[in-house]
Amino acid sequence: MFGLSDLVTKIIAGSLVAVVATLGVMLAIKSHDASHFRKLYEQQTKLTADASSKLDISNASIGRLQSDLAEMTAQSEARAKEYADTKAEDAQRIADMDRRQKSDASRIDTLKHLAATLPDQPGCKVPTAVAAQLEGL
Numbered sequence: 001m002f003g004l005s006d007l008v009t010k011i012i013a014g015s016l017v018a019v020v021a022t023l024g025v026m027l028a029i030k031s032h033d034a035s036h037f038r039k040l041y042e043q044q045t046k047l048t049a050d051a052s053s054k055l056d057i058s059n060a061s062i063g064r065l066q067s068d069l070a071e072m073t074a075q076s077e078a079r080a081k082e083y084a085d086t087k088a089e090d091a092q093r094i095a096d097m098d099r100r101q102k103s104d105a106s107r108i109d110t111l112k113h114l115a116a117t118l119p120d121q122p123g124c125k126v127p128t129a130v131a132a133q134l135e136g137l
Helices: 006-117 128-134
Strands: none
Touching: 006 128
């Protein structure tokens, strides 16, 4: 063939058969690998979609929890402010009551002193100093 010896022609023909067979095997392997990788890709795509769905649910839950926490924190802070305001009002009220009590105690002491030192006068009008101390008691 083409002026080559039979041995060279057989070697070339055998080499071509070997190359074609090798190419066939390689294509079969590649086809199998491609199919295998396609399946792996599809599995990974499904796993990714499932994980994404679960992540979306988790993120939504976290968002609700954060919102609820913010609302509860605001309510707690409002109650704390109300408590502090009430406590300040109570402290002011107690201070006012202490001042009035001290004033009343002083007036009572004055009345006791007047009762002990003023002479008895039947049918007598109440002295102005005593009447002034009795006002508001």
